[in-house]
Amino acid sequence: MAAEQSELKHTPLYDLHCELGGRMVPFAGYAMPVQYEGIIAEHNWTRDKAGLFDVSHMGQRFLIGPDHESVAKALERVAPGNFSALKPGRQRYTLLLLETGGILDDLMVARSPAEEDDGSLFLVFNAARKEIDDAYLAERLPEDVMLTAADDRALLALQGPAAHDVMARHCPRAAELSFMQVTSAAFALPGGGSIDIHVSRSGYTGEDGFEISLAGERAEEFARALLAEEEVRPVGLGARDSLRLEAGLPLYGHDIDETTSPVEADLAFAIPKSRRERADFPGAERILSELSEGPSRLRVGMRPSGRAPVREGAQILGEADSVIGGVTSGGFGPTVGAPVAMGYVAAAAAAPGTAVRLSGRRGAEPAEIVPLPFVPHRYRRQA
């Protein structure tokens, strides 16, 4: 984080962030707003109404080949999903896996509903991993499948219980989507005219909401149209972190990395039965063994008993103060109204209700292992 502000890349919304009073900080090589009015206020606004997030620093990619089957099979070389069976208009959460069974990145994969887009999948990589992912895929893709960067596109997220009503006013087609569905649509502007968007019903807050990809040059107009709605306020990366932590969602580079397996990370849902049977994804040996024998450690939630937040890096202590794990994310949960943390513990100590101690900067404090998420998800599932 030694980079000067001037060396940092800007998203298409940089000027708008500054105009809105965003406090800009370096994040994954970009100048990004960590907060506007304040993290807790923005967090609560998102849980109550709708928050607008700029996530244009993330890596938008198209994986393109002759037909869906070819592209799906190419992705299946590096990720454990069953993408051949991914229906048009659907999105999946998946992982890029290493031969060691560690996680190179976690990402969303979407298949457009339009027949003319067949043979193309839309991927969203973590900002800090996009170059690494590009290189990893480049080495492993067949000749007829290409990965192209959509760096000219912006990515925004509209999250919260009011997101549906706001979207319905501008783009009824998007508002009809259920969780993990995607579509292309025209977003109507208040002054007339419209903007073409790719929209998915998903997010990183645990709330109902949308992620919207669009041409970077239209991003500011789009954001202003949403911010003109009384339910919508801008939300920075600070609240994005506290929201996803309460929702129990792992953050790459903190809660998951090249050493953690999907089983340890409690992400085995991303490996469907057909892929387990075929055992043909990177790291299958370790991952399948962990699925049958159980992993040695597990990602869990923790509630410290005091009021002080426990931070990433704190040790998790078991009986006789033996070190049984470590905290990978920790902070104050505004909706919970108390500190919350996530980390890895020895499998024997991972059951909810287990008493542990967390050893941070001010000595060891009692905490309890609790189920994730801390705040229930409120996704819009299909009826």
Next chain:
Amino acid sequence: MTTRYSKEHEWVRVEGDTATIGISVHAASELGDVVFVELPEPGKKLEKGDEAGVVESVKAASEVYSPLSGEVVEVNAALEAAPQTVNEAAEGEGWFFKLKLSDKSQLDGLMDEAAYKTFCEG
């Protein structure tokens, strides 16, 4: 009453030989939402520059240093239940502790409001 400031962004107001100490409005704003405050024990003797407490925001923890030497005579226990007071009134209700000063000449090393303002802008 004159308010003086340290380079570590504490403020000090002296009455007789007792100083009230907290973190500046600027520091509180930079920290963001304060969610936890750890205060020194009353009776504790602090040397100038000693760690006197901790203030935690949603994002991070920061130490609070004593800008002066002396003995802690009172702490603002209300902050434990209402840490957000630090954001609402950093240089008023959000004070941290009171110190019985052992060397009032140390005050000369602190900045006045104008100097502190320049310091923050620099």
